[in-house]
Amino acid sequence: MVHMRRLLRVKGDVLCSMLLLLLFCLLFYARQVALMFLQNLYLPALKLTDPKLDTHKPQTKTKTPQAKSKIQVKAKGKSKSRRKNAAKPTRPALATLPPFDFEGYLKAKDNRNFSLLIDQPDKCYIDGQIAPYLLIAVKSVAADFDKRQVVRRTWGREGSFPNGVTIRTVFLLGVPRNQSALPLWDRLLEYESQSFKDILLWDFEDTFFNLTLKETHFLTWVNSSCAHIKFIFKGDADVFVNIENILELLAGQEPEEDLFVGDIIVKARPIRRRSSKYFVPEFVYGGSLYPSYAGGGGFVMSGYTARRLSSACQQVELFPIDDVFLGMCLQQIGLKPLRHQGFRTFGIPRPSAAPHLQTFDPCFYRELMVVHSLSVPQIWLMWNLLHDPKVSCHNRARVTSKPFSWKFDNRLETKGQSTADTDYRDTQVFLTY
Ligand SMILES: *[C@@H]1O[C@H](CO)[C@@H](O)[C@H](O)[C@H]1NC(C)=O
Ligand SMILES: *[C@@H]1O[C@H](CO)[C@@H](O)[C@H](O)[C@H]1NC(C)=O
């Protein structure tokens, strides 16, 4: 009996220790959660994509090769998990950059007219008159010849396609800031322009904070040199774009009506944390929320909207973040940008829902519109897999039994307060691969 009681007491001690340990773990967890919550509260995400992976921004060139090799699906929806991701302090490399001179920016921002050094005046005329159906405009920098080349050979290919669809492509460039990094850069662009007739070069420095100038100058160019274009896709060079899906999205749309579709970010708050790449002080933007804007990667608009934006953007004061600036122009013309329902599929929270994204699965890409942060070989491989008749999806029967559709009317929803966080759900279709 005594023996039994002693045994019980020992057991009780062990149980007690375990309970204490559990309590400790709970406390620790609660602290982490509280920290995360506070971070979200005070360091709201402007960009919903992980800033580490914004390869197209000139200042992130120093990031690790591992980050680059991972395939990232562009966020097309808002989710709490993504907010957390974006709010995490990252990019140690950027911490060493000199702070951005906002005072200088404000002083210089009336200087917003720069000349076109390389033009493509014939870009939007086919046989002297018929305007192309789709203009693909890709932001690029002089040194990224390889990226331009792979875009030219894959999703940015110019030509005539079924149903009278004609596609033309231009690359938007400024003057490199560090010209000793690429000697004879101007000759390179001249030769490229001669060979491919797709270079637009303006006389401003090609920096991250001058991307807004790229936006306004491109729109002005469209207004004057490509006025009859029906639709425009504008995006980055390190994305994979499924142009067939974009064309399907546009089918039946009216080019002479307003249309602006993309990865629309609503109710984003300006970042007031100095260490962020997207830091904006109050004296530059005093509001507490940005207008709705299309996140990087890419968006689609009608020619009519582009022309309207070109004059609206002249009225809007320059703002150093180009996506947000365009959102301000949209606000100026009173146009609500639309988030395509199909774009939600890009918002799959990683990695739990889609760990297979590490592999090239053409069936997956077949249903996407824009995939973000791909390397040059990845873009090339993906495009070829997608267009290879020998590659078939291993569970094709399942897929085709419920065909994927980009039907516009019932999948397109108007942006609004309610869509910000509520309609986010994992899309089952991708979990099956
Ligand atoms: C920019 O140039 C256009 C035409 O060249 C002119 O109409 C406009 O006033 C200029 N704007 C500024 C701010 O200099
Ligand atoms: C410009 O590029 C050269 C060559 O890559 C490099 O050595 C130099 O440090 C760069 N200068 C600046 C100011 O970044």
Ligand SMILES: *[C@@H]1O[C@H](CO)[C@@H](O)[C@H](O)[C@H]1NC(C)=O
């Ligand atoms: C933008 O380009 C202009 C003209 O080259 C240059 O003076 C200015 O410093 C650039 N601004 C930024 C923020 O890089």
Ligand SMILES: *[C@@H]1O[C@H](CO)[C@@H](O)[C@H](O)[C@H]1NC(C)=O
């Ligand atoms: C756009 O083009 C129209 C017609 O050519 C012209 O009247 C208008 O001033 C242009 N707008 C801008 C912002 O350049």
